[in-house]
Amino acid sequence: MKNRHKSKNTVSNRLAIVGITIVVLFIAFAMHVRSVTLKEQDREYQLQEESLQADIDAQKQLSEELEQKKIYVKTKEFTMEKAREIFGLKMPDEIIIKPDSN
Template sequence: MKTRGTGRKKRREGLGNRLAIIGITVVVLSLAVVVNVKNTSMEKKLVEYQAKEESLTRQVENEQKRATELEERRVYVQTKQYIEEVAKQKLGLVKPDEILLKPRPKDN
């Protein structure tokens, strides 16, 4: 009679072990799925951030070029040549030794 009781007990323990292994397997597979999903979403974010970084890098380069051009313009504006150019174009001034030629109006 003792043999009967121990057999049932072993079956119950074996069944419990199987359920524990199945439960652990389900948990591990669930974790694997979650990690895979998160990895995929992070890869998408990485691609987005890389594109944004490239765009910002181009913007920085453009602004640096613009800053260089503005610096060159600032230096040019302070020259005598620029002052003379503005005086001629906007104010209509001429140097004393320059001869100003005006076209004759057409008479019809």
């Protein structure tokens, strides 16, 4: 009887070890799959971050250009340029030569 009880414990222990091993392997596999998924997600986020940084840089450049234009619009040179362009006005000492329309 003692041998039977001992062999029953041995089989029971082996089944427990096999069961625990299977659970550990399953958890390791799940962690590996999650790790791969997170790495892919990280790559996507890095690409998105680079794209957003490029957009930020472009907007900063546009902002600088608009600031320069805002300053230029307030100058006398701009006013004179638009007066010539829109109304055909000229300065008193200026001579405008128009091309012949042949």
